[in-house]
Amino acid sequence: MTLSEEFVNAIVNLDEVKAIELTRKRLGAGEDPLKILDDLTRAANIIGEKYEKGEFFIADLVMAGEIMKEVSELVRPKLRELGRAREPIGKLVIGTVEGDIHDIGKNIVVTMAEAAGFEVIDLGVDVPPEKFVEAIQKYNPDIVGMSCLITVGIESMKKTVDAIKAAGLRDKVKIILGGGRVDQYACEYAGADAWTNSAAMGIRIMLKWMEEKKKR
Amino acid sequence: MDGGKEEEVKRVSVQPIDEWIERHKKEPDAVAREKLERFEKAVELKEPDRVPLMFFTCGHVFAKWFKLSEVYFDYEKMREAIAKFASLFPADVFVSAPAAEGFILAVAFADVPQIAPIVRFITGPMHDILRDRWTRWPGRELPEHLPFQFIGGEYMKPEEYRKLIENPIEFIHSSVLPRACENLSKPGSPQYAHTIAKLALEAINYFNALNNISSTLIKLGFPPLAVTFAYSPLDFIGDFLRHPTGAMLDIRRYPHDVKQATEVLVKPVLQVALILKPVGAKYAFIPLHLNEMLPPKLYNEFYWPYLKKVIEELFNNGIKSFVLFEGDHTPHLDTILELPRGWGIGVFERGDIRKIKKRLEGHTCVAGGITPGQLIGWSPEKIEEYIKKLIEDLAPGGGFVIAPGVAEIDPATPSENLRALINAVLKYGTYRR
Numbered sequence: 028m029t030l031s032e033e034f035v036n037a038i039v040n041l042d043e044v045k046a047i048e049l050t051r052k053r054l055g056a057g058e059d060p061l062k063i064l065d066d067l068t069r070a071a072n073i074i075g076e077k078y079e080k081g082e083f084f085i086a087d088l089v090m091a092g093e094i095m096k097e098v099s100e101l102v103r104p105k106l107r108e109l110g111r112a113r114e115p116i117g118k119l120v121i122g123t124v125e126g127d128i129h130d131i132g133k134n135i136v137v138t139m140a141e142a143a144g145f146e147v148i149d150l151g152v153d154v155p156p157e158k159f160v161e162a163i164q165k166y167n168p169d170i171v172g173m174s175c176l177i178t179v180g181i182e183s184m185k186k187t188v189d190a191i192k193a194a195g196l197r198d199k200v201k202i203i204l205g206g207g208r209v210d211q212y213a214c215e216y217a218g219a220d221a222w223t224n225s226a227a228m229g230i231r232i233m234l235k236w237m238e239e240k241k242k243r
Numbered sequence: 244m245d246g247g248k249e250e251e252v253k254r255v256s257v258q259p260i261d262e263w264i265e266r267h268k269k270e271p272d273a274v275a276r277e278k279l280e281r282f283e284k285a286v287e288l289k290e291p292d293r294v295p296l297m298f299f300t301c302g303h304v305f306a307k308w309f310k311l312s313e314v315y316f317d318y319e320k321m322r323e324a325i326a327k328f329a330s331l332f333p334a335d336v337f338v339s340a341p342a343a344e345g346f347i348l349a350v351a352f353a354d355v356p357q358i359a360p361i362v363r364f365i366t367g368p369m370h371d372i373l374r375d376r377w378t379r380w381p382g383r384e385l386p387e388h389l390p391f392q393f394i395g396g397e398y399m400k401p402e403e404y405r406k407l408i409e410n411p412i413e414f415i416h417s418s419v420l421p422r423a424c425e426n427l428s429k430p431g432s433p434q435y436a437h438t439i440a441k442l443a444l445e446a447i448n449y450f451n452a453l454n455n456i457s458s459t460l461i462k463l464g465f466p467p468l469a470v471t472f473a474y475s476p477l478d479f480i481g482d483f484l485r486h487p488t489g490a491m492l493d494i495r496r497y498p499h500d501v502k503q504a505t506e507v508l509v510k511p512v513l514q515v516a517l518i519l520k521p522v523g524a525k526y527a528f529i530p531l532h533l534n535e536m537l538p539p540k541l542y543n544e545f546y547w548p549y550l551k552k553v554i555e556e557l558f559n560n561g562i563k564s565f566v567l568f569e570g571d572h573t574p575h576l577d578t579i580l581e582l583p584r585g586w587g588i589g590v591f592e593r594g595d596i597r598k599i600k601k602r603l604e605g606h607t608c609v610a611g612g613i614t615p616g617q618l619i620g621w622s623p624e625k626i627e628e629y630i631k632k633l634i635e636d637l638a639p640g641g642g643f644v645i646a647p648g649v650a651e652i653d654p655a656t657p658s659e660n661l662r663a664l665i666n667a668v669l670k671y672g673t674y675r676r
Contacts, residue, residue, distance in 0.1 A: 090495055129394060212621070
């Protein structure tokens with residue numbers, strides 16, 4: 028097993044101590060920090076697959092996200108030192124929709140999406156439709172993520188999608204919904220492209236979208 | 244906020260719901276008796292005369308007609324709102340608790356039985372008294388039209404598990420309440436003492452308000468359910484002490500501490516739940532939060548053994564648990580079969596309700612079947628068709644209650660959709676004799 032494989036396995040096995048230790052080892056050996064970050068994308072993909080198969084649960088994603096965050100924090104200074112930056116896989120604008128101030132789910136997505144290589148613009152909680160529209164105009168993201176925990180969020184998601192349509196921006200972005208009360212019916216009602224109850228699946232869907240976009 | 248207009252929608256023909264509403268007006272006592280019998284039969288895993296329908300709300304749906312800031316901070320408005328919803332959209336079981344999660348307060352005052360069960364939920368006025376950071380309220384931290392929201396937070400450091408384990412109630416008073424409630428920040432200060440005194444007085448106010456609400460509902464044909472409250476020990480840690488994310492990380496980082504703490508919390512949780520036993524409590528509400536988030540291995544080790552202990556002990560005391568299985572509980576479904584047959588009611592939010600019913604048939608009363616997403620987005624015709632099929636598949640064998648999961652009904656849900664749901668239950672829910 029290569030060091031890189033061992034590292035990816037440590038993350039997927041949620042072995043925090045080992046993943047950190049291997050990160051230090053790789054950085055110490057002068058390995059390209061971008062390679063370590065690419066391994067995070069690989070790990071995020073495997074974790075998404077495992078979630079899809081029912082082998083991973085939210086508590087696993089929280090742990091995985093935490094490990095990836097710690098690894099990124101170790102790698103970042105090295106990257107800066109070398110004057111290098113990671114080419115983002117894609118750009119994601121995300122927020123908890125208007126009326127809802129819960130952020131646990133959204134924060135897991137932010138952590139995992141960043142680790143997976145996305146540039147993430149986090150609009151926070153209770154984000155009104157016009158703020159989403161403004162952010163799309165300003166940042167030109169590939170994907171818009173909307174999160175909610177309570178049911179009032181479903182109506183807000185619809186209003187937000189409608190506002191994005193009215194601003195003529197609907198074709199420019201893919202829209203994904205996430206959160207405890209979200210289901211296929213809420214997705215149909217709101218007019219989004221995809222929905223998920225888990226960050227891992229969300230990341231996988233977004234990575235797939237970016238691949239499709241690259242091919243076009 | 245279009246409820247007023249919708250109520251005036253001209254109805255061409257009288258629907259079953261209209262006849263039922265009439266009966267509520269004419270003979271509320273008989274209707275209430277029928278409802279209670281219907282529900283109790285389902286809980287006993289039998290076939291009642293008709294599949295019961297159950298609604299829960301913490302009041303979000305009242306935004307159809309009322310400013311939520313008024314509903315939550317004025318108990319009389321709260322009573323009006325509950326009565327309005329109950330009259331327009333009658334269900335067999337209607338449980339409304341327009342107040343936020345506050346089980347930690349019940350544990351904190353477990354030795355004061357007059358207060359503990361009442362402060363189990365934090366009402367708007369109690370929030371004003373405590374200035375707690377667990378919850379956010381309309382007209383306070385939130386705009387007036389929004390529902391209150393529970394956000395929890397981290398009020399205990401991982402290295403403090405030892406203190407929690409040594410003496411949970413002492414630790415809650417000395418460390419957690421001062422951190423989580425602005426007005427309890429200095430134990431021993433006049434402000435602290437005054438806040439506790441005011442909280443106790445408010446508990447009496449709320450107790451009286453609950454009695455008023457209950458008599459209003461009885462007059463409208465809604466039977467009171469004698470309920471008490473319990474909690475899953477690991478959720479207690481996630482919701483009030485460590486934040487759910489913190490609790491999920493702690494299981495992996497400090498497994499020994501987490502396990503000991505959950506074990507220690509069983510006792511105060513049961514102490515609170517059994518306070519209402521002498522006054523006839525029959526059901527214990529237990530909302531679950533971390534359940535679906537845990538992989539079976541962790542669920543079986545850190546969550547379930549302690550929740551199971553709580554449910555079993557309540558059952559031994561003649562109290563059936565009313566467990567809200569949040570999210571998709573399917574991966575943990577089989578553990579429910581470890582409980583004694585007829586232990587209580589499982590309300591399920593996601594997952595295939597047909598598979599759930601089949602697995603638990605003859606063992607557990609299953610409630611659920613329709614989601615807020617379906618209720619808000621579908622047409623009345625589609626809802627009727629869906630409920631008809633649901634009843635055909637799940638009513639046989641009994642032990643089934645239709646409910647929109649564990650979540651709130653969205654105020655934007657068209658009134659016609661709620662009527663369609665009730666109509667369909669009335670039309671197709673009758674058991675053939």
